[in-house]
Amino acid sequence: MFMKNCWYVAAWSHELIDDVLLGRTLLNQKVLLYRGSDGKVNAIDDRCCHRGALLSKGRLEGNCVRCMYHGLLFDGNGTCVEIPGQETVPPDLKVKTYKVVDTGRLVWIWMGDQTLVDESKIPEFPYLNDPEWHGFPDYLHYQANYQLIADNLADINHIAYVHTNTLGGSERYVMEQTASPLERFEDGFRLTKWHMNSDLPPFVRKIDKKMGKVDRWNTAEMKVPALFFLESGFSPAGTGIQEGNKEGSHEFHNFQAMTPETEETTHFFWVYMHNKKQDVELLSHSLHDSILEGFHEDKDVIETQQKVLRDDPTFRLRAIAADAPLSHLRWLVSQRIKEESERAAAQS
Template sequence: MFVKNTWYVAAWSHEVGPDALFSRVVTGSPVVMYRKEDGTIVALEDRCCHRGAPLSVGRREGDCVRCMYHGLKFDSAGACVEAPAQQRIPERAKIKRYPVVERHRWIWIWMGDPALANPDAIPDTHWLDDPAWRCLPGYIHYHVNYLLICDNLLDFSHLPFVHPTSLGGSEDYAKVQPKVERIENGVRITRWVLNTDVPPFAAAVKDWPGKVDRWNIYDFTLPGILLMDSGVAPAANGAREGTRVDAAEFRGCQALTPETETSTHYFFAHPHNFALDRPEVTRSVHQSVVAAFDEDRDIITAQQRNLSLDPDFEMMPFGIDSALSQFRWVVNQRLEEENQARQPSAKES
């Protein structure tokens, strides 16, 4: 089961070109996306109402799309407007149209009740296209349940062990207990590690005089959105008090979108606000993140494979699991609320 009444990232803007049909499965439902002639995004159910063929292997005709199985043509609202050799089109001949918003290089989609789709609820990710920041777009496909990836992102104590040569740094990072706070629809996690070794990814893009102070402060909210203020600054230079002199600052933007119960789309970027005139720095930062996320995928995929061997296995909670537990509680609460909303009342039944 997935939370439906929330905004999911469906694609990077560049993935949906001006003329092509782009398909992606989101929360178990096939979606076809394309741009109208004015450039705005359309997201429709990628399944013809006639025989269920995918429209994504069909043909664009202006702002419409034609199914190339039996030739039905659908407009951008999802209504069938033409059926070869048939003048009368059944009133029920239509497919779902999903609310969609393109903002800061991400295309957001609402898979639930369209009446509840409020664009103001979309998280702020302006760093993705802010001229004061630089980043490259990232995408990874996982063959695991999205909640296992959420667990990974909610507990950064794994960094020195899974990412020793990329994002990790020294093992003292794992010994620091983060501050975990409940916020609306999720949790906020704050971790400071003072007077520590420079992590490899930061050493690759900037010279440092010695030990550093390091921080990761991020919100993790439904359905699986991580927005992070992170960075590295010379030790004892006042970074924790707000003075980020000679620092390397980042604004991580990550989004998990379930494809199915056992597969996930992972969108990410790691904007930085230094060395903006040096594209090689942006490439280095991006490659360090990609390498680390590939390492995450390796261990989480192995975890998923191990868990599938024993469906009755129960994970043993540790103190470091506070954020994980709280976020899963938020997910379960929202699922329960949506399930109850779908149930007919006693009066109706």
């Protein structure tokens, strides 16, 4: 089961250019996303209500989509507005619609009760629209449940072992780090971890070959159901980063959104951003490629994990102390799902 009364990332805005009809399964539902001639993004059921043909295989006509099986034409509200060879259109000939909001870089979708839509609750990642911050947005498809990916992100300690030679740099990260108290919120958590007087990991060494020992920080914030925001950086050792002095630092902002496709597959949207003023595009490419290399390391572990869990449904995950953030996030999601189920039962 999934949380439904919340915002999920449905697509990057740039995926909906050039009259693209993007068919994407979200929370087990086939959804068609498209941008009409008026510039508005629409999300409708990707099934013609006549014979179930995929509308994503159809044709965009202005603000409407024509099914290329029998030619029925649907507008962005899901209403059939034309049936070739038939003068009248039954008023109930409609396909389901979903509320979508295009924030300029991301397209958000509300898959649940459309009467509960609240645009003020769309999560914010302001760096995407800040000209001082740069990065290449990207997408991965996981053969794994979205919560396994969220678990991975919620415990930053994994970078010491999964990413020793890429993003982590050393297993010392786990043994020598200090952490702030876990901040638990009703919609997620925030946690900062510090690793003082450490070596630069390989991905930063690629863009700065002169920097010596550094003080490293990672401030992770996660929101239900599976949104990840990370502020991270590397400051010359002993210059007071814990007191707020970022002079001479390399600072990055990372956004990742996990949108369930099915119970065992996930859409993964991500961007890694820097604020350097020189060699901007070269640095963006270097960081993108390094982070992508790290994500493939994660992907191998997580997709194998999914297979292990599928092969033995009786296996139960156990918790250790480092699991406090992910345990809190999972508990919040389970509570939201329970509340949604009880609300639906009361209304039936």
